[in-house]
Amino acid sequence: MGDGNAGSNRGLSTNTNTNNSNSGSNNKPEWLQQYDLIGKIGEGTYGLVFLARIKLPTTNRGKSIAIKKFKQSKDGDGVSPTAIREIMLLREISHENVVKLVNVHINHADMSLYLAFDYAEHDLYEIIRHHRDKVNHAISHYTVKSLLWQLLNGLNYLHSNWIIHRDLKPSNILVMGEGDEQGVVKIADFGLARIYQAPLRPLSDNGVVVTIWYRAPELLLGAKHYTSAVDMWAVGCIFAELLTLKPLFQGAEVKAPPNPFQLDQLDKIFKVLGHPTLEKWPTLENLPHWQQDLQHIQGHKYDNTGLYNIVRLSTKTPAYDLLSRMLEYDPRKRITASQALEHEYFQMEPLPGRNALVCQTGEKVNYPTRPVDTTTDFEGTTSLQPSQPVSSGNTVSGSITGAHGGTMRPVPRQMAVGGMQRMPPQGMPSYNLTSQAAMGGGMNPGGIQMQRGVPSQAHQQQQLRRKDPGMGMSGYPPQQKSRRF
Numbered sequence: 280m281g282d283g284n285a286g287s288n289r290g291l292s293t294n295t296n297t298n299n300s301n302s303g304s305n306n307k308p309e310w311l312q313q314y315d316l317i318g319k320i321g322e323g324t325y326g327l328v329f330l331a332r333i334k335l336p337t338t339n340r341g342k343s344i345a346i347k348k349f350k351q352s353k354d355g356d357g358v359s360p361t362a363i364r365e366i367m368l369l370r371e372i373s374h375e376n377v378v379k380l381v382n383v384h385i386n387h388a389d390m391s392l393y394l395a396f397d398y399a400e401h402d403l404y405e406i407i408r409h410h411r412d413k414v415n416h417a418i419s420h421y422t423v424k425s426l427l428w429q430l431l432n433g434l435n436y437l438h439s440n441w442i443i444h445r446d447l448k449p450s451n452i453l454v455m456g457e458g459d460e461q462g463v464v465k466i467a468d469f470g471l472a473r474i475y476q477a478p479l480r481p482l483s484d485n486g487v488v489v490t491i492w493y494r495a496p497e498l499l500l501g502a503k504h505y506t507s508a509v510d511m512w513a514v515g516c517i518f519a520e521l522l523t524l525k526p527l528f529q530g531a532e533v534k535a536p537p538n539p540f541q542l543d544q545l546d547k548i549f550k551v552l553g554h555p556t557l558e559k560w561p562t563l564e565n566l567p568h569w570q571q572d573l574q575h576i577q578g579h580k581y582d583n584t585g586l587y588n589i590v591r592l593s594t595k596t597p598a599y600d601l602l603s604r605m606l607e608y609d610p611r612k613r614i615t616a617s618q619a620l621e622h623e624y625f626q627m628e629p630l631p632g633r634n635a636l637v638c639q640t641g642e643k644v645n646y647p648t649r650p651v652d653t654t655t656d657f658e659g660t661t662s663l664q665p666s667q668p669v670s671s672g673n674t675v676s677g678s679i680t681g682a683h684g685g686t687m688r689p690v691p692r693q694m695a696v697g698g699m700q701r702m703p704p705q706g707m708p709s710y711n712l713t714s715q716a717a718m719g720g721g722m723n724p725g726g727i728q729m730q731r732g733v734p735s736q737a738h739q740q741q742q743l744r745r746k747d748p749g750m751g752m753s754g755y756p757p758q759q760k761s762r763r764f
């Protein structure tokens with residue numbers, strides 16, 4: 280990888296062996312033989328996400344893993360040493376509410392990158408969609424509160440470690456399916472924007488559009504520097520979406536690099552919250568797009584529709600109070616993750632719990648498992664075995680189906696043509712990647728322990744139960760210990 284020291288400096292055993300030859304059968308690169316590749320589960324700005332199982336003989340045998348394959352940058356310069364250092368830092372991040380990066384693999388030939396994460400069966404995008412489109416009723420107060428508390432808890436940990444997520448949105452907030460961690464929230468995708476040093480624009484040219492719906496007003500107005508407050512704005516938007524099942528501010532993105540004036544998105548925000556004033560947000564006038572805002576927007580009359588109307592909460596409720604503090608215009612006044620965890624909303628019944636996927640009564644809530652496209656391999660083009668049973672619950676009996684017979688997600692967020700939802704079953708357009716035959720030299724290949732695979736238990740058969748207080752949560756701030764977790 281050209282920068283093997285990045286890991287060893289962090290006390291990791293980086294394997295800088297540049298032997299890219301294949302070993303074993305099936306013409307697979309050495310590192311890939313640790314896994315059974317099941318199929319593609321998603322596509323984002325930076326690449327494709329695959330479901331795989333650990334198959335080598337260790338205690339983790341059969342464990343589901345999400346492997347995120349990063350595209351080559353447009354100029355084909357691979358992964359920079361700086362990016363590698365960032366990634367190795369991410370390996371040290373460890374918190375129950377943050378998805379675990381379990382391994383890093385590099386294709387030395389073109390420096391393409393594969394990150395292996397713990398697999399989570401659900402995400403907030405799908406949970407919200409399920410309630411909105413399938414069951415047609417709101418998410419329970421207990422579940423909303425438990426999801427939000429855990430999201431804030433993970434975020435508080437990241438912020439305490441000087442990591443700003445920058446791209447929080449429902450699909451990046453994962454929720455564990457069946458098992459010890461059932462119903463536990465895991466923040467995914469943190470730190471990746473920094474790796475690519477592309478804060479507001481994706482490198483991708485695959486038609487996937489980066490959503491701006493969760494973007495903080497200071498960024499929309501051209502702020503150059505991120506602070507942790509941008510994440511809190513996104514959490515506010517997500518909180519509202521959990522309550523209403525609809526994105527709070529659905530603006531249309533202006534696509535002109537770098538960081539253009541996002542008129543429509545700002546307009547959507549101002550319609551709900553009113554136009555910000557210099558009195559409430561004094562540093563507003565220093566923002567690069569403020570003048571444009573004056574020209575384009577200030578003439579508009581914003582009849583403040585009222586956030587409370589949209590989320591249908593009385594302004595006197597703690598839930599509304601917390602939400603409005605998250606959606607405070609001035610980032611310096613916006614509530615922090617640690618303050619939010621202490622908010623009255625979390626002190627009152629129903630108290631948040633560790634397993635968010637149960638009702639307050641303890642009854643399980645069933646959500647569909649992730650659809651898996653078993654026809655797409657790591658190259659994004661060719662066919663895997665046509666139909667494999669997917670034992671984490673994704674019993675796949677076709678090319679793009681889920682356990683409940685659903686198809687791949689319909690066009691999500693602002694997904695444009697080329698996103699997986701519009702993918703024809705035959706596969707995806709290919710992109711530049713050295714053939715698997717050239718792959719190898721997995722970084723820290725011993726990073727995960729493996730055993731020969733056995734199928735994992737059938738999914739969604741066990742009754743979900745609320746976990747006891749204080750169960751095995753790592754990294755919780757001391758003041759949270761008395762909570763139900």
Ligand SMILES: Nc1ncnc2c1ncn2[C@@H]1O[C@H](COP(=O)(O)OP(=O)(O)OP(=O)(O)O)[C@@H](O)[C@H]1O
Nearest residue numbers: 321322323324325328345396397398399402450467
């Ligand atoms: N560890 C994981 N386990 C299970 N699914 C995952 C995991 N990480 C990501 N996913 C899923 O894979 C899909 C694509 O994720 P990815 O992060 O690449 O894109 P995104 O979040 O949809 O968009 P973007 O990359 O533009 O932010 C999403 O549905 C996401 O929930």
